[in-house]
Amino acid sequence: MKVYLAVPRGFCAGVVRAIDIVQLALKKFGPPIYVKHQIVHNQFVVNSLDELGAITVENVSDVPMGSNVVFSAHGSPPEDYEIARSRNLKVIDGTCPLVTKVHNEAHKYSKDGRKIILIGHKGHQEVIGTMGQEPMELFDDREDKELPSWNKEDPVVVLTQTTLSVDDTEKSIKSITDNFKNVVVKNDLCYATTNRQESVKVLAKKVDLILVIGSSESSNCNRLRDVAIDNGVQSYLINGSKDLDLDWVKDIDKIGITSGASTPDLLVDEVINFLNPDEVVEVKITDENVSFVLPDEFK
Ligand code: SF4
Structure with a gap:
């Protein structure tokens, strides 16, 4: 059996930064450091930080008064910052700068008088954070896609969740621009999302099955x-080898492997070791040299 390994895969710069922030906060302020929502959508990462003294909670109101809290990479609505102030919490912001960029676009275009449509998935943490920034309508590509019943001439801006399907987002944008006449499109899919999906398309031409290593909570x-x-290839999303059904791979010669932006590479290595292939070939589509500065506390 031959394994084709996608490059790039795994951690993006926003995830690296968010994990670094929790680790640095633990060092600087000592445990416990509270984390609002999973710092990134991977239970292995969350458990590793919890072992060092992080405590993950779902609501800011669950953080004890006066504590230190890191807000997750997905971004948070303004209410969360208000609750933190009222509880005298020290907030260290782990929001990915590429998500903050979307929040800033919402403020700018709202000030310019444009109505906002956000393409995204209802209930996802990033969407909750972005929708809290300004009044906006959600366009969820998984549901009956209903556009707002605004006047066709109204000035509109389209923003997107950062982690959607590139192809589905293009279709969603087209249905919006077909309906409204005065539309500014800000396609906010991030570089990590775009690169990882592009590399899966390349893998799909070479293999009979693609295993995506990561969490089912990860968009x-x-x-x-x-x-x-x-792209015509059977595919499964698994946390690690314990989720792997050997029937899936028993007659397969060429397996593609990739991982999401919140998946540590050691989980990928664990699956490869379990499969014990004759050969591992990297399939690289591009280099990624992105990194983000840390919050002021840690500079
Ligand atoms: S997936 Fe993109 S937007 Fe999300 S944390 Fe990574 S770089 Fe930031």
């Missing part, structure tokens, strides 16, 4: 599996 992992299937 970008789910999209990698969807992209593989849309």
Whole structure:
């Protein structure tokens, strides 16, 4: 059996920064450091930080008064910062700068008088954070896609969740620009999302099955599996070898492996070791040299 390994895969710069922030906060302020929502959508990462003294909670109101809290990479609505102030919490912001960019676009275009449509998935943490920034309508590409009943001439801006399917987002944007006449499109899919999906498309031409390593809660992992299937290859999203059904791989000679932006590479290595292939070939589509500065506390 031959394994084709996607490059780039795994951690993006926003995830590296968010994990670094929790580790640096633990060092600087000592445990416990509270984390609002999973710092990134991967249970292995969350458990590793919890072992060092991080405590993950779902609501800011669950953080004890006067504590230190890191807000997750997905971004948070303004209410969360208000609750933190009222509880005298020290907030260290782990929001990915590429998500903050979307928040800033919402403020700018709202001030310019444009109505905002956000393409995204209802209930995802990033969407909750972005929708809290300004009044906006959600366009969810998984549901009956209903556009707002605004006047066709109204000035509109389209923003997107950062981790959606590139192809589905293009279709969603087209249906919006077909309907409204005065539309500014800000396609906010991030470089990591775009690169990982592009590399799955290349893998799909070479292999009979693609395993995506990562969490079922991770939007970008789910999209990698969807992209593989849309490109004609069977694909499964697994946390590690314990989720692997040997029937899936028993007659397969060429397996593609990739991982989402929140998946540590050691989980990928664990699956490869379990499969014990004759050969591992990297399939590289591009280099990634992105990194983000840390918050002022840690500079
Ligand atoms: S997937 Fe993109 S937007 Fe999300 S944390 Fe990574 S770089 Fe930032």
